[in-house]
Amino acid sequence: MRKTAALALAATFSLSASAQPDEPTLFVAHYYSLGATVATYIINPDGTLTLADNEPSGVWSDSLAVSPDGSVLAVGNPAGSDDGSSTTDEAYFYSINADSTLTLIGSAIIPQSPLAMTWLDNDTIAILNSDISNSVINAYDVDFAGPTLTLADSEATGGFATNFANDRSRSLLFTQDSFANTIFRYEYDNAGNMTASGSTAQGSYPLDVTLSADNAYLYSAGGISSNREKITGFSVNETANATPLNALPGSPYVSSGNSPSNIAVMPAGDYLFVGHGTDATVRGFAIDKGALTPTSAFFDVGGQGSIGDMTAYADLLFVTDDTLESGGARGVIVFRVDANGDLSQIGPIYDTGVPRPEGDLIVWAPESADCPADTNGDGTLTPADFTAWINAFNNNLPECDQNGDGSCTPTDFTAWIDNFNTGC
Numbered sequence: 001m002r003k004t005a006a007l008a009l010a011a012t013f014s015l016s017a018s019a020q021p022d023e024p025t026l027f028v029a030h031y032y033s034l035g036a037t038v039a040t041y042i043i044n045p046d047g048t049l050t051l052a053d054n055e056p057s058g059v060w061s062d063s064l065a066v067s068p069d070g071s072v073l074a075v076g077n078p079a080g081s082d083d084g085s086s087t088t089d090e091a092y093f094y095s096i097n098a099d100s101t102l103t104l105i106g107s108a109i110i111p112q113s114p115l116a117m118t119w120l121d122n123d124t125i126a127i128l129n130s131d132i133s134n135s136v137i138n139a140y141d142v143d144f145a146g147p148t149l150t151l152a153d154s155e156a157t158g159g160f161a162t163n164f165a166n167d168r169s170r171s172l173l174f175t176q177d178s179f180a181n182t183i184f185r186y187e188y189d190n191a192g193n194m195t196a197s198g199s200t201a202q203g204s205y206p207l208d209v210t211l212s213a214d215n216a217y218l219y220s221a222g223g224i225s226s227n228r229e230k231i232t233g234f235s236v237n238e239t240a241n242a243t244p245l246n247a248l249p250g251s252p253y254v255s256s257g258n259s260p261s262n263i264a265v266m267p268a269g270d271y272l273f274v275g276h277g278t279d280a281t282v283r284g285f286a287i288d289k290g291a292l293t294p295t296s297a298f299f300d301v302g303g304q305g306s307i308g309d310m311t312a313y314a315d316l317l318f319v320t321d322d323t324l325e326s327g328g329a330r331g332v333i334v335f336r337v338d339a340n341g342d343l344s345q346i347g348p349i350y351d352t353g354v355p356r357p358e359g360d361l362i363v364w365a366p367e368s369a370d371c372p373a374d375t376n377g378d379g380t381l382t383p384a385d386f387t388a389w390i391n392a393f394n395n396n397l398p399e400c401d402q403n404g405d406g407s408c409t410p411t412d413f414t415a416w417i418d419n420f421n422t423g424c
Helices: 384-394 411-422
Strands: 006-008 025-029 037-043 049-056 063-066 072-077 089-096 102-110 114-121 124-130 135-143 148-156 165-167 172-177 182-188 194-201 207-211 217-221 230-236 245-247 260-265 271-276 281-288 291-300 307-313 316-321 331-337 343-345 361-364
Touching (some): 025 063, 072 114, 089 114, 135 172, 172 207, 271 307, 291 331, 316 361, 384 411
Antiparallel strands (some): 072 089, 114 124, 124 135, 172 182, 182 194, 207 217, 271 281, 331 343
């Protein structure tokens, strides 16, 4: 369903197309009524964080999205604007500088709560607008020279949708309806046109729908539904298949935590971590051909509702603690995930300096030089990469192919040894 309309941005800056951070960068949104910000942290090689910026972003900042080329950050404020009006919602756009600081480009009023955002390409953004009874995906063409947002297409997507999972490799967008316990698939093109292409129902809330790094699997958290313990896993079908998803063997999986709400899948595809709303714990699962098995990995963040969001980069897991108690620690907790899936905290909790760091937590990193032996993607060659290669071989993941012949066979083991000995 194609529509055309324009939203003017309040222009303050002319975008430089070459802008992007030089280092891997973590972005943290603050859902705060007295002055929200987006904090940016440089992710150091040892896993520690260095604060780069803490830029004002109106009020109630929740959703974040970085353009594929790393040049622009979009921020969605779904609970009102900073002009005191609770009936209007805003999107902010920032240029991301080489030092991971932010420069405001402008802002625009959004018709309805922007609970999620994702870039379809470097100048087209999809915004999920929800008001509990009606959810719509709006795709906008973003013209930074104006700058303006022009509505390219709009698709209704059920009663209450709250997040996206975007497979850019196949131009597929997934979202969910928590009222109908259904996950929807949409195809899109480079002009922002979207086409509904099937749905899959499940037996619990489909919260925080999350794709694996290779887009082969999709997972969702069940929240307070279905005994407050379920995580659902699917294999992702090709676009031509009218059924978007197939349930994985053993799905839904049972967590020993209370009310699973957040999901993070490690880039190597070997482990998945779940954050829980009621008991505020983080718990780990091993992944075997998509299927999940609980591990002993565990961390107690704090009181009920303390987990804001989770995300993963290389062998690091990031969790926000949005503890509201006076004097309580709040901010970003960093863990290293070892080859056995165990968690080791790196440094102290990183205080973001602003209350309620419970909005989106995302990472953007520049492309590194090709290093096929670095199978776990942590930027270094260690024996852990052999374990990651075994996992890739057993699960037929792209990282298995070490000789570049397009297939995963035992000859790739010899190629991995050669690549490891050659170094990066």
